[in-house]
Amino acid sequence: MNPRRKQRLMAFSAVILVVGGAIGLMLYALGQNIDLFYTPTELVEGKDGVKPQVGQRLRIGGMVVPGSVKRVDDSLAVSFDLMDTGPIVTVSYQGILPDLFREGQGIVATGTLTAANHIEAEEVLAKHDEEYMPPELAEAMKGIKHVKPSEAGYGNKG
Structure with a gap:
């Protein structure tokens, strides 16, 4: 050469x-x-046979369990439970929740898995209208009744 x-x-x-x-x-x-998307059932039982590891960043979507929202009086800390058709997962969040956030509402949270059924969220998103739901969440939530704001007593007061 x-x-x-x-x-x-x-x-x-x-x-x-x-x-x-x-x-x-x-x-x-x-x-x-x-950030992989999970439902509460997939988070606890595993998705395709694989469970997420503690410390992993992920997104989780589900319905806020009525009566589960707990706020700390002197800070912006809040915790609430999410469910789909199976186990319940607890989400902790430090910050201002979206205006559309309420019990019985579908939400998506982005954060870190801190225990097998506990998420420390960095961001919480609530769906923006009565009918929209992310496709992954809609598929996982089949069979769960959505509580409309007017039915839950959150609507028009007066």
Whole structure:
């Protein structure tokens, strides 16, 4: 092999190595930032035979159990239970809840699993209208009755 051809081969190999390394680092970074979606049943019993590990970031969606919302008087700390068709999972949150948050309402929380059935949430989202529900949550929540605000006594007061 002549020196010029050898030099081109080395340059081409170096470019491929750098591009491959950059792609590998990007995929690694994306993998660290993925929040998998779970329902309370999938969280406790496992999803496709795999249970999330304590410390894992995840998203969980379900219905807020009526009577389960507990607020701390001197702070913004709140905890509540979520359910679908099976086990109940407790969510703790420090902050202001969305205006549409209420008992019997579907929500999605993003946070960290701190115990087998406890989530420390960083973000809580409430669905934005009467009929919308994320597809994953709608599939998991089949058979659970949604409590409309007017039926739960949260609607028009006066």
